[in-house]
Amino acid sequence: MxxxxxxxxxxxxxxxxxxxxxxxxxxxxxxxxxxxxxxxxxxxxxxxxxxxxxxxxxxxxDDFIMAELYSRFLLQEQQRQEQLLQDVSSMVSRLSGYTDLAAESTSDFLQQLEHSLFQLTQPSAEPALVVTHLQQHTLYYQQQQQQLHMQLEAANQHSHQLRHELEQLKLQQLQDPLTGLYNRQAMQNQVELWLSEQPERRIAAIAVDLDHFRHFNQQYGQTIGDVILSKVARKIRSYVQESGMPVRAGGEEFLLLLPDVDLRTATEIAEQVRRGVEKLRFISSRDKKTLPKVTISLGVSLYQAAETWQQFLARTSDIMKLAKQRGRNQVASELMLTPN
Incomplete structure (x- = not known):
């Protein structure tokens, strides 16, 4: 979907x-x-x-404007991806052609070398003439190899550029375009890797949801809402170390995955995230007015090997909803729900 x-x-x-x-x-x-x-x-x-x-x-x-918007912002991206794939296919074909040419040229030169050596063994051979012919073929072979080398150098530079563009495309497919955080597909890939390495691995999750954000969007508009989401996402990401994974799980919902972190530490990180977002201040670029303070509700839980990943995410979301029920702008954690 x-x-x-x-x-x-x-x-x-x-x-x-x-x-x-x-x-x-x-x-x-x-x-x-x-x-x-x-x-x-x-x-x-x-x-x-x-x-x-x-x-x-x-x-x-109207239909004309909508078609123009589709062409500008949606069709161009699709065309760019198709063009990239065509460029890769063309590059592979050229490299295959260069390889065939190199093999053919080398084969011709070896045949000529073998023929010249055979001529030198004949009683009627004229060594000087045979050597002259061999030198001519050697020079021609060297020129072919030099030209091929230049073509391969150019192809190599182009291949580096294509590789970079492919990596960017791959990254885009695993990132949320608005916030730059990972998407659900990237999360699934990483979780499968973590659990394949260590099935009993401890993974803490922090579910994050912006408070009253739909009302904020309705009042201030989608564009300002997107800016807020992007800045909140950047703040949330700053609390995740390189081993962790910040994910945009849905509209105004985020998920922080923290491998090899216990529940108490994850709860402390969640509280740091909550305070960090609460301190953010936003000013409208249109009228320079200060916008309302943005707060978040968070839920923290620890993955259990006996449950599926979807069950774990649902449980984490339910814990986050407890924070909302208790008044929002706070952290709810399994740690608080576990009997002493």
Whole structure:
């Protein structure tokens, strides 16, 4: 499912997309729906900003504008990926061709060398003439090899560039584009690696959810909401060491995975995260007014080998919801729920 949304999240977004299209009298055909889904999801910052600017200018959204937005912000990325794959395929074909040429050139030269050596053994041989011919073929072979070397050097430089672009593309597929945190697919890959290395490995999880964020979005708009999410994510990530993994689990939900960390330490880290986010201050770039303070609720738990990973995430989320029920802007932990 797109963006690794849960079924409920996808259904909620579908309802919002339909409402968005009805509000602007847009037909629910694939282009309009796709642009609407991207806008509601808030992942594509450029597209969201473009729509916000048009709405602020009271521009009427129509099929033409939606098609233009699709072309600018969605189609171009797809085309870039396709072009990258074509470049890689072309590079592989060229390298294969260079290899064939090198093999053919070497084979011809060896045949000529063998023929020249054979001629030198004949009674009627003219050594000077044979050597002259061999020198000519050697020079031609050297020129071919030099040209091939230059082609391979150019191909090598291009391959480094393509490798970098492929790594960036791979990274993008494992990252949330708005916050730069890992996505659910990256989380699943890492967890499988951790548990394959050590099935009984201790993994602590901190579920994080912004308090009253939907109301904040409704009041200040999607664009400002995205900026807030991005800055909060950056603050949260700063508390995770290199061995840990910060994940954007959903809209305003984050997850910190901490391998080889006990419950007490994870609870202390969660409290540090809570205080760090609480100290953040935000000012609107439009009117320079101070925005309301943003707080988070957190839930902390420790993975049990007897449960599935999905059960563990659900349990961690339930603990986080306890923090919300108790008044928000606080940490709830298994440590507090465990009898002494």
């Amino acid at each position: 797109k963006y690794q949304d849960t079924l409920q999240q996808a259904q909620d977004k579908a309802v919002q997309v339909k409402a968005f299209l009805r509000q602007h009298l847009l037909a629910a055909h694939p282009t309009n729906y796709t642009v609407g889904y991207e806008y509601i999801s808030g992942k594509n910052i450029g597209l969201c900003q473009a729509i916000e600017d048009k709405l602020a200018a009271n521009t009427l959204l």
